[in-house]
Amino acid sequence: MTLRFYDTASAEVRDFVPLEAGKASVYYCGATVQGMPHVGHVRSAIAFDQLTRWLEYRGLRVTVVRNVTDIDDKILAKSALSFGPDWAEEASAKAEEEWWALAYRYEQEFELAYDTLGVGRPSYEPRATGHIPEMHALIQRLIDRGHAYPALDDSGDVYFDVRSWSKYGSLTRQNIDDMQGAEDADPRGKRDARDFALWKGFKDGEPTTASWVSPWGAGRPGWHLECSAMATKYLGSQFDIHGGGLDLRFPHHENEMAQSQAAGDGFANYWMHNGMVTYEGEKMSKSVGNTVSPAEMLELASPRVVRYYLGQAQYRSILDYRPTSLQEAAAAVERVYGFIAKASKKFGGEFVAHPESSPVPDGFGSAMDDDLNVPQALGVLHETVRAGNTALANGDDAGAQQALQSVMAMTTVLGLNDVRGEVQENSGTAQALEVLVEAQLEARAKARATKDWAASDAIRDVLAAAGIVVEDGADGASWSLKRD
Numbered sequence: 001m002t003l004r005f006y007d008t009a010s011a012e013v014r015d016f017v018p019l020e021a022g023k024a025s026v027y028y029c030g031a032t033v034q035g036m037p038h039v040g041h042v043r044s045a046i047a048f049d050q051l052t053r054w055l056e057y058r059g060l061r062v063t064v065v066r067n068v069t070d071i072d073d074k075i076l077a078k079s080a081l082s083f084g085p086d087w088a089e090e091a092s093a094k095a096e097e098e099w100w101a102l103a104y105r106y107e108q109e110f111e112l113a114y115d116t117l118g119v120g121r122p123s124y125e126p127r128a129t130g131h132i133p134e135m136h137a138l139i140q141r142l143i144d145r146g147h148a149y150p151a152l153d154d155s156g157d158v159y160f161d162v163r164s165w166s167k168y169g170s171l172t173r174q175n176i177d178d179m180q181g182a183e184d185a186d187p188r189g190k191r192d193a194r195d196f197a198l199w200k201g202f203k204d205g206e207p208t209t210a211s212w213v214s215p216w217g218a219g220r221p222g223w224h225l226e227c228s229a230m231a232t233k234y235l236g237s238q239f240d241i242h243g244g245g246l247d248l249r250f251p252h253h254e255n256e257m258a259q260s261q262a263a264g265d266g267f268a269n270y271w272m273h274n275g276m277v278t279y280e281g282e283k284m285s286k287s288v289g290n291t292v293s294p295a296e297m298l299e300l301a302s303p304r305v306v307r308y309y310l311g312q313a314q315y316r317s318i319l320d321y322r323p324t325s326l327q328e329a330a331a332a333v334e335r336v337y338g339f340i341a342k343a344s345k346k347f348g349g350e351f352v353a354h355p356e357s358s359p360v361p362d363g364f365g366s367a368m369d370d371d372l373n374v375p376q377a378l379g380v381l382h383e384t385v386r387a388g389n390t391a392l393a394n395g396d397d398a399g400a401q402q403a404l405q406s407v408m409a410m411t412t413v414l415g416l417n418d419v420r421g422e423v424q425e426n427s428g429t430a431q432a433l434e435v436l437v438e439a440q441l442e443a444r445a446k447a448r449a450t451k452d453w454a455a456s457d458a459i460r461d462v463l464a465a466a467g468i469v470v471e472d473g474a475d476g477a478s479w480s481l482k483r484d
């Protein structure tokens, strides 16, 4: 079996051949921490979390770097607003908030959303502000090779010279003359309006804390440069996969690729881009104001349902948000976890204790190998659940146990068992709950045997109040946790 991914740079699905056998290095663009996360951001992180988990499942040792862009025009502008009369940010925001405090506050909101929804922590999460020397070194290499120049005016900026790099535009297959100008600086200081800022000279009125000394004068780095410097610092001058949302393909990734390759680095071998979460057809975006935050979605559904919903489409497709889609996801999760609960109660925790050591079905594996075809993989998951339920109903213990192990392996590799705030089927909490509820059900059975209906109903009410549903069947009472 071969892993294959769609590579945006070559516009084709390519066999994945890592630079170093048995290893994979992945960099994907993290958040510009200028505001609250929305579920579009989280979908991106879930897509690359699925990639990481799948590479690991296939036996690769994966190094993942996801940056935090903690210095940026938008962060400074938001902080400046907090000092000015127009301040009208979210009620929770403190007035007069320094840019670095604002960035850190939002960084933590992103971390909380990632953790709640089971996005594994990367191997490392560099902040742009911690890598200024590496950025200077990259600018210097570009100047030395004739691909960058200090601004022609006195702004103190340094620009990448797009005309000096013949491959400029190759990631997005654009002709340089058809491209828009870069809007990050006054065009009077540039050789070409498309030249983009590597370094932004300090301007009056900006906070001095957002300024670093450099050979070209005080200032701060440009966004594109930040990612190039951080990716190569940790993953080397050439690495396997660079990821991010499709909206970043141009100009961000085009510029990253141009400046890194012009500096002499091989840079990314594969470029992978997740599709957008849209709301009524339009990209969910802070600037459009059509966002749904993870916290809002988590009021409508449990973390596992939200994770399922955001991760169920193939990562390159558009996910158009409709509130009813959460109900469909909830029903799917209910089917899968209803089976896990029933079967693990019957066969005990050992069948779900080490899901990572059980293999996934072949059909699931080949779907994931094929550019992470999650919808097809989920088809196999649901088929296995159906087969497991049939086996349970027919008293086919071996078949049901096998289905249970497969289902645990599949849900684990999809990250559905790492969400926060759900009782994990294989945890000590689940086992303790099992013992306590069974004791209650035994007491209830005794009460019923002596026709003490008041006592039996009282036990049922206590369990119901704790969110436990009791069902009486031919084989006695069974219980389950009430789900969304």
Ligand SMILES: Nc1ncnc2c1ncn2[C@@H]1O[C@H](COP(=O)(O)OP(=O)(O)OP(=O)(O)O)[C@@H](O)[C@H]1O
Residues within 6 Å of the ligand: 029, 030, 031, 032, 033, 038, 039, 040, 041, 042, 043, 044, 243, 244, 245, 246, 247, 248, 274, 275, 276, 277, 278, 283, 284, 285, 286, 287
């Ligand atoms: N609506 C969306 N759907 C899917 N991925 C998204 C969406 N919006 C942003 N992303 C991705 O999330 C990651 C972090 O994004 P970043 O902080 O740069 O946000 P952004 O694009 O500036 O968001 P916004 O447009 O809301 O300001 C990037 O990989 C980006 O492509």
Ligand SMILES: [Zn+2]
Residues within 6 Å of the ligand: 028, 029, 030, 227, 244, 252
């Ligand atoms: Zn980036």
